[in-house]
Amino acid sequence: MERRHLGECGSTNTEALAHLRDGGGPLIVSADRQTAGRGRLGRAWQSDQRGDDASLTFSVALPLPAGLDLSGLSLAVGCTVADVLDPAGDRIRLKWPNDLFLDGAKLGGILIETVPLPGERRGVVIGIGLNLRPLPADADRSAFASGHAALQSLDANATAATTLDRLAPALRALLADFEALGFGPWQLAFSRRDLAAGRPVRVGEQTGIARGVSTSGELLLDTDSGMSIITAGELSLRLEPSP
Numbered sequence: 461m462e463r464r465h466l467g468e469c470g471s472t473n474t475e476a477l478a479h480l481r482d483g484g485g486p487l488i489v490s491a492d493r494q495t496a497g498r499g500r501l502g503r504a505w506q507s508d509q510r511g512d513d514a515s516l517t518f519s520v521a522l523p524l525p526a527g528l529d530l531s532g533l534s535l536a537v538g539c540t541v542a543d544v545l546d547p548a549g550d551r552i553r554l555k556w557p558n559d560l561f562l563d564g565a566k567l568g569g570i571l572i573e574t575v576p577l578p579g580e581r582r583g584v585v586i587g588i589g590l591n592l593r594p595l596p597a598d599a600d601r602s603a604f605a606s607g608h609a610a611l612q613s614l615d616a617n618a619t620a621a622t623t624l625d626r627l628a629p630a631l632r633a634l635l636a637d638f639e640a641l642g643f644g645p646w647q648l649a650f651s652r653r654d655l656a657a658g659r660p661v662r663v664g665e666q667t668g669i670a671r672g673v674s675t676s677g678e679l680l681l682d683t684d685s686g687m688s689i690i691t692a693g694e695l696s697l698r699l700e701p702s703p
C-alpha cells in the first residue's frame with residue numbers, strides 16, 4: 461500500500477478523504493503534527509505536540525464496495541492494533557466502540573469516516589491516534605477525560621515509524637479479511653479485550669451491565685427492561701448522570 465508522510469496537516473483523515481475523492485487508491489497517510497485532529501462525536505483529538513515520537517497519527521484510505529457492511533469495523537481495527545502492540549493480550553483493552561486503553565487509561569482512538577465515490581464504490585478512511593510518550597509528571601491532564609496512557613510504557617523503544625511499520629501490514633490483512641467476512645470472526649477476539657464486559661455502564665440515557673457485542677459489533681446492554689442492542693453512542697464506565 462502506498463505510504464505518504466507529512467510534517468504537518470490539519471487532519472490525516474481529511475487528507476485521506478481528499479485523496480479518495482480525487483480518485484486515489486489505497487494509501488496510508490501519517491503526520492508528525494495535526495492542527496485540527498478530530499475524534500468521534502465532533503470532538504477534537506488532542507495529540508501530544510512535543511515533537512516526533514510523542515504520538516502517532518495516521519489514516520488508512522481504501523476504496524471499498526459501496527454495499528459492504530462496515531458494522532464492527534472499528535472493533536476489528538481495535539483488535540488488530542491491540543494484537544500487534546500487545547501480543548500477550550494482558551495490557552491493552554478495548555472500550556466499545558473505538559477506544560484503546562492501556563492499564564486503565566486511554567492509549568488511543570479510532571475514527572472511521574466514509575465518502576461516496578463514483579460507481580459502486582465507497583471510500584473508507586480509518587484514522588488512528590496513539591499516544592507514544594508518557595506525559596511529564598507536571599502536565600495538565602484536564603484535556604484527557606479518560607486519562608492518558610502511552611505505548612512506551614509497554615514498549616520503551618516504540619517510535620512513530622516503528623509502530624506504523626508494525627501496524628501497516630496487519631491492518632492491510634485485516635481489511636482484506638473484513639471485506640470478505642465482515643465482523644463475525646472478530647467477535648471472540650473483541651470479547652477477550654472488552655474493557656466493559658460484566659461492568660455497570662451508561663450509554664446515553666441507558667444504564668445496565670455490558671454483555672459484550674453481537675456478531676455485527678453492536679453493544680449488548682443488560683438493562684432493567686431487558687437486553688438492549690445499541691449500534692452507536694458513547695459508553696461510560698461510570699454511572700453518574702450524564703452532564
Ligand SMILES: O=C(O)CCCC[C@@H]1SC[C@@H]2NC(=O)N[C@@H]21
Pocket residue numbers: 470471472473474494496497498499500501503505516517518519558559568569570571587588589590
Ligand atoms: O478517540 C476518538 O474519538 C478517535 C480519535 C481518532 C484520532 C485519529 S488521529 C489520526 C486521524 N486523524 C484525525 O483527525 N483523527 C484520527
